[in-house]
C-alpha cells in the first residue's frame with residue numbers, strides 16, 4: 001500500500017453549546033493515499049463538515065493526530081496552518097468563495113501572490129491551471 005497522504009488517527013472534536021457537550025467527532029480514523037478519490041457520506045450532523053474542516057486545516061482537533069503528507073499538524077498555529085493551506089490544499093466550496101470583483105485569472109493568481117511567486121511564474125501557472133479546466137478563454141471574465 002502507498003504511504004497515506006491524509007491520515008486521521010482517533011481524532012475527536014467536541015463543541016460546547018450552552019453547557020452541553022456535542023461530540024461532533026469521536027475518535028475518527030481515516031487514511032487516504034496519493035491519487036485516491038474519496039467521498040465522505042453520512043446523515044446530517046454526523047460530523048462531515050467538522051472532519052473536512054480538520055482535513056483542510058481550517059480547524060484543529062481536540063485530540064488525536066492528523067498527519068498530512070508526513071507532517072503532524074496538530075500543534076500548528078493559525079499562521080502555520082495558513083501556510084499549509086496555501087501550499088498543500090485546494091478547496092472547492094459549495095458557495096465557491098471566489099472574489100466577485102476579480103477576473104478568473106486574478107482569482108487563480110491570488111494565492112500565488114501570497115506565495116511570493118514572480119510575475120512571470122504566476123502568469124505561466126495561471127494559464128496552465130485555466131487551460132486544465134477549460135476556462136482559459138474566459139480568463140478575463142468575473143465569476
Ligand SMILES: Nc1ncnc2c1ncn2[C@@H]1O[C@H](COP(=O)(O)OP(=O)(O)OP(=O)(O)O)[C@@H](O)[C@H]1O
Nearest residue numbers: 015016017022024043044045046047048049050051
Ligand atoms: N460550531 C459549532 N458549534 C456547536 N456545535 C457544532 C458546531 N459545528 C457543528 N456542530 C455540531 O456538531 C455535529 C456535527 O456537525 P457537522 O456540521 O460536522 O455535521 P455534518 O455531517 O456536516 O452535517 P450536514 O450534513 O448537515 O452538513 C452536529 O451535532 C452539529 O450540531
Ligand SMILES: [Mg+2]
Nearest residue numbers: 045048049050
Ligand atoms: Mg456539513
